[in-house]
Amino acid sequence: SYELTQPLSVSVALGQTARITCGGNNIGNNNVYWYQQKPGQAPVLVIYRDRYRPSGIPERFSGSNSGNTATLTISRAQAGDEADYYCQVWDSSTYVFGTGTKVTVL
Amino acid sequence: QITLKESGPTVVKPTQTLTLTCTLSGLSLSTTGVGVGWIRQPPGKALEWLALIYWDDDTRYSPSLKSRLTITKDTSRSQVVLTMTNMDPVDTATYYCAHKNTQLTDDALDVWGQGTMVTVAS
Numbered sequence: 001s002y003e004l005t006q007p008l009s010v011s012v013a014l015g016q017t018a019r020i021t022c023g024g025n026n027i028g029n030n031n032v033y034w035y036q037q038k039p040g041q042a043p044v045l046v047i048y049r050d051r052y053r054p055s056g057i058p059e060r061f062s063g064s065n066s067g068n069t070a071t072l073t074i075s076r077a078q079a080g081d082e083a084d085y086y087c088q089v090w091d092s093s094t095y096v097f098g099t100g101t102k103v104t105v106l
Numbered sequence: 107q108i109t110l111k112e113s114g115p116t117v118v119k120p121t122q123t124l125t126l127t128c129t130l131s132g133l134s135l136s137t138t139g140v141g142v143g144w145i146r147q148p149p150g151k152a153l154e155w156l157a158l159i160y161w162d163d164d165t166r167y168s169p170s171l172k173s174r175l176t177i178t179k180d181t182s183r184s185q186v187v188l189t190m191t192n193m194d195p196v197d198t199a200t201y202y203c204a205h206k207n208t209q210l211t212d213d214a215l216d217v218w219g220q221g222t223m224v225t226v227a228s
Contacts, residue, residue: 001169033214035153042202042221043153048214086153090213093166095143095155 002091004098011104012077020101022070022087030089032070034063038083046085047072077105108132110142110203110219117225118193128186128203128219135181136161139209142186144177146199147221154199158206159186195226 005023012018022032032050035043045054047063050070060075074081082105087098114126128142135142143158157177158166167175176189186203200223204215 031212035215037153042218043204043215044218045211045214045216048211048216052211054211054214054216088153088215094168095145095158095213095215097145097153097155100152 002089002096004087004089004096006085006087006098006101008099009102009104011106012074013106014079015076018074018077018081018103018105020072020074020085020087020103022072022098023068024070024089024096025068027068027070027089028066030065030091032063032065033088034061034072035086035088036081036083037086043086074103077103079105081105108205108217110205110217112201112203112219112222114201114222114224116223117227119228120194120226122193124188124190124193124197124224126188126190126201126203126222126224128188130184130186130205133184133205135179135184135186137207139207141206141208142179143204143206143215144186144188145202145204145215146197147202148196148199151199156190156201157188193226197224198226199224 034047036046037043050065051063062073141160144156159177174191179186200221202221203219205217
């Protein structure tokens, strides 16, 4: 079965840029989706189809996908960006979620 | 505005069958491209997808749990029901339902319910 690997944690200074990776075999051939989950809340879609932002998601969130790695980039990080982030693909007609990354804003 | 809300028991005993209902508003389950999925999250752990049903009754299941899961929909009541048999304490988790629209955001789950916590204990 397909697997997606993310770093356990990423730390970023306030106002700086955080990059969260999602590794998978030839993931560049799949559309990648990213979700933000704050403590006690349901996940929220922040990036779809590799790089598109749903309505209401700040431009500070961006995505890329190539080769074996997809990346979610958070620019000008804010305290409110502290959360768990999950990548996701649709592979062989099943959803696969990444292992999740905890982002801490220092 | 699309909203989803999960409902069901908060506690089930081992070996029992869990039945969860997702009630939707702001959309029709008969709209082309619409799907509703179930995802769970054990305390402190990652998201795990369970099942999905489309507007045309096509269904998809997690390969590892397929033998225990059934997903159905009642379009007239705007509800999607998930049943999971032979519950075990390792199934303790928050269970979410989520909306999918293949015509808008492909395979994204773009709207989620608030989740419902299910504990499996005797």
